[in-house]
Amino acid sequence: MFDALDAGLLNIIITTMKVTLPSSAISAVLGTALGLLLEGSQFYGKRIIVRINRTLMGSPPVVVGLVCYLLFMRKGVFGFMDILFSVKAMVVAQVMIITPIISGMVYSSAERNAPNIRSFAHTMGASAGQTRLLLIKELKNEVYFAAISGFGRAISEVGAVMIVGGNIRGKTRTMTTAITLLRNQGNYSEAIYLGCVLMAIALCVQLVADNLKGKEAVGDDNY
C-alpha cells in the first residue's frame, strides 16, 4: 500500500533529521546567547532591537525561504557557495527562522527573572562571571523550553525548506515536503501515514530531551 514510501521513507526521515537537528542546535546556542546578551546590556536603541526580535519571531517561513533563495541562487550574493537546493541551505534558512524565536523567549524570561537573581548574587558577593553562570543555571528550564519550541518549529516547517531545498527526491525531501507532494498526487492515506510518523518522531525527540533534562535536574539537587 505504501510502496511509494517504502524505499524512500528512511531517507526522508534522515533528511528531516539532518536539517532539523543542526538547525535547532545552532539556533539554541545563538538564540540563548543573543537573548541573554540583549537582557544583560543597556544601549541606545535596545527597545527597537527587542521590537525587531519580536517581529522576527513571527516571520513567515516562506518569506525567509524566499530571501534565502535570492541570497543563495547562482546570481545571488552568496551564489558562489553553490549550496542552494542542499541540506546546508535548508539549515541556514531554518536557523534564520528559529533563532529569533529562541532569543525572544530567552530574553523575555531573563528580563522577568534576572533582576532577582542578580540581587541575590550581589548579596552573596558573587563576581560578574559567577553571576552570569548562576543566571544561566537558573534560567535552564526556560532555555530548554525555548530550544524545544525551536525544534518543534523546525520539524513542522514546510515553506522555507520547500523553496530552498527544492523537494529533491532522495536529497532534500523532508517529511513535510513529502506530505505536500503526496497530497498533490491525491495519496491522502500515505500522506496521513507520513504525518503520523512525523508526529511520533517529534514525540520521541521530546521524550529523549525530557529525560536528559530530568537527569541534569537530579544532579543539581546535590548542590
Add this chain to the structure above:
Amino acid sequence: MGNTKVKKRLFALALASFFAIVLLAGCKSNSGGNVGGGGTEAKGTIILSTTTSTEDSGLLAYILPVFTEQTGWEVDTIAVGTGAALQMGRDGQADVLLVHSRPDEDTFVSDGYAEMRYDVMYNDYVIVGPAGGEIAYSEDVAETFAAIAAQELPFVSRGDDSGTHKKELAVWKSLGITPESNTGYTSAGQGMGATLGMAKEMEAYTLADRATWLSYADKGNLEIVCEKSELLLNPYGVIPVSGTVDEQINTEGGQAFADWITSQPAQDLIATFGVEEYGQPLFYPDAK
C-alpha cells in the same frame, strides 16, 4: 523513586539506540546506492527544472535512475510550473529544462538563453468535471469552454503561470471569452494535483494534463467531459540552458540529459511508462 529513574534511563537509552539504528541503516543504504551505481563513473550533478506533471505522475522517478546509471550524471529535480522553470533557466539556476509551453520555449531560445529546444514527448489535456453535471461529453473544446462560461459553471484555474495555465488562457482567448466574467471562475495558484483535488471538492470543471489526471489517486466524482481535440495537444520540450547565462551552468550535463531523453532507449522507456497500471501510456515519445 530509584526504580522509575532506572526505567526512565532505560527508556531514553532505547530511544537513543533506535535513532542510532535508523541513522546507521540510512548510511548503509546510502553507501550501498553509490556502490551499486553500475559500471558508469559518477560525473556530477545537474539541476533539472521541470513541470509538476512530470514529477507528480511519477515519470521522472521511472526514467531518471536509468539516466544516472547509463550516463553517470546525478539529477536534482526541481518540480515547479513551466513559468517558474523557465524563470529558473533565465536566472541561470537550472542546467536543463523539461517544460511544456511551446510559445514560451521558443521565446526562451530566441532570447538567447539556450541554443536549442528539442521535442521529447506529448500527451494531451482533458477537461474534467463532476459526473452527470451540466456539460455533456464532447470532443470540441470550444463548445465545452463556451458552455462553462455561458452557464457560469464553477471552473478551477491553475492560476500559477504553469504550462497548463497558459494553455487554458490561450483557449479562452482564442474563443474571445474573458474567464473572470464567470462568477464561478476560481484561480487556485496551485499545482495540477492540488487543483484536481479542489475541483473534486467544489464540483467544478478544470483543465488537466492527461498524465496527472490518470495518476491522480483520488478522482472522486470527477470524469472527463472533453478530450481528443486538436487544440488540447500538450507537447513537452527539453532545453539545455546556455552557458552564457551563468558560468556555473553545467552545460555538459544539461546537453547529456537532452541527448539521452531524445535517444531511442529513453523514448522507448517513456512509451512504456504507465501502460501496465493505467492501460495506456501517460506520455507519447516524439523526439526527432
